[in-house]
Amino acid sequence: MALDDTDEETGCLEYARGSHQWRPISHLENASDHSEISDVDGGMSSFHSSDETSYRDGLSTAAKLACIINPMDTIASAPTKEGYAILHHQDVWHGSGANISTTQHRRALVAHYIRGDVTFKDNVGRINNGNGPFGNASYIYGRYKKYNRVDLDESFFPIIYGPARTEWIEEFLRQ
Numbered sequence: 001m002a003l004d005d006t007d008e009e010t011g012c013l014e015y016a017r018g019s020h021q022w023r024p025i026s027h028l029e030n031a032s033d034h035s036e037i038s039d040v041d042g043g044m045s046s047f048h049s050s051d052e053t054s055y056r057d058g059l060s061t062a063a064k065l066a067c068i069i070n071p072m073d074t075i076a077s078a079p080t081k082e083g084y085a086i087l088h089h090q091d092v093w094h095g096s097g098a099n100i101s102t103t104q105h106r107r108a109l110v111a112h113y114i115r116g117d118v119t120f121k122d123n124v125g126r127i128n129n130g131n132g133p134f135g136n137a138s139y140i141y142g143r144y145k146k147y148n149r150v151d152l153d154e155s156f157f158p159i160i161y162g163p164a165r166t167e168w169i170e171e172f173l174r175q
Helices: 057-065 169-174
Strands: 013-016 075-078 094-096 133-136
Touching: none
Parallel strands: none
Antiparallel strands: 013 075, 013 094
16 A cells, blocks of 8 residues: 555556466476576566666566567556555566655555465575575565575464464454
8 A cells, every 4th residue: 555656756566567467487496497598686586676776677587488579568657646555466577666756755555465375485496596685585575584494474474364364363453
């Protein structure tokens, strides 16, 4: 949910139109032959760059594999008014650039709604062999990964729906 109005200057959310139809490139992460991929630095399935030099690097790789000739032509900005929320599926390529405004903030409340059985992937056979700053987890989720564990910590990822709800969620909701 946007806590401030966002536009291109403040780095509003961007989407790659049609990317929900591209084959996820995660199928290449465990492949022994990576000849289909070039210039990939561990950010294969992320719209975000691990070194923040270009948040569109992963998009370019995915677009190339989907035979998209001009991937930058697929990008559409989504300016958002304060108080409005945007929902999208995880497989839609999305991201935002830096806030270059000297007078406006770009603040937001972000929630990720994921299944309760999701785990981090092991480092075995991965392209960067777990040598990134957060192992093989992206810099978005990797900061929540516990050492030598693949389960999601319910302190950060509470299970809010279903019979296996996080124990403390009922008490939290009563407050």
